[in-house]
Amino acid sequence: MNPRRKKRLTIVVAVLSGLGVVAGLILYALSQNIDLFYKPSEIHYGKEDTGLKAQIGQRLRVGGLVVPETVNRDPDSLKVTFRLADMKMPISFDANDPMITVKYDGILPDLFREGQGIVANGVLTDGFIIQASEVLAKHDENYMPKELADAAGTMHQKPSYSGKQLENSN
Incomplete structure (x- = not known):
C-alpha cells in the first residue's frame, strides 16, 4: 500500500x-x-402499552392526585410525605387502588392540597417510594397536563373559551 x-x-x-x-x-x-412520565398504577404494574416498569434508582416524573388524609408534615423541617393515586373521574379513592408514597424536602407550591392533581420529579428509591426533587401543582381548575388528561379518559373536558371571556379577563 x-x-x-x-x-x-x-x-x-x-x-x-x-x-x-x-x-x-x-x-x-x-x-x-431523561425523565419518563408514570402514573402510580404504571409504577405498580408497568406501562400499559409496553409493560415497562420503573427501576429502583431511575429518575422519573409521576403524576396523580394527592390522597386525602395522607399528607404528613414534619413539624421541625420542611419534610413532607404524601400518597398519590391515579387520576380518575369521578374523583374517588379506594384502599385497593395502586398508590405510591412521595417524600419531599422543600417548600410545596401554594396550590398543593389534598385531592389536588400534582406532578413530582424525583427518583424511585424503594419499591413504591419516590424521593422528589420537585413538586408541581396544577395552576387552576381548568388546566391538566396531557398525560393526566389522557389518564382521566372520556370524563375529562377541555375548557372552552370564547372571545368575550378572554376580553373580560384582561
Whole structure:
C-alpha cells in the first residue's frame, strides 16, 4: 500500500473513531437526563402499552392526585410525605387502588392540597417510594397536563373559551 494512502486511511479511521466516541458520550449524557412520565398504577404494574416498569434508582416524573388524609408534615423541617393515586373521574379513592408514597424536602407550591392533581420529579428509591426533587401543582381548575388528561379518559373536558371571556379577563 502506498504510504500516502496509508496516511489518509489512518486519518479517516481516527476521525471516524473520534466521531463515534463523541456520539456515544452524547447519547450517554442524554440518557441520564431523561425523565419518563408514570402514573402510580404504571409504577405498580408497568406501562400499559409496553409493560415497562420503573427501576429502583431511575429518575422519573409521576403524576396523580394527592390522597386525602395522607399528607404528613414534619413539624421541625420542611419534610413532607404524601400518597398519590391515579387520576380518575369521578374523583374517588379506594384502599385497593395502586398508590405510591412521595417524600419531599422543600417548600410545596401554594396550590398543593389534598385531592389536588400534582406532578413530582424525583427518583424511585424503594419499591413504591419516590424521593422528589420537585413538586408541581396544577395552576387552576381548568388546566391538566396531557398525560393526566389522557389518564382521566372520556370524563375529562377541555375548557372552552370564547372571545368575550378572554376580553373580560384582561
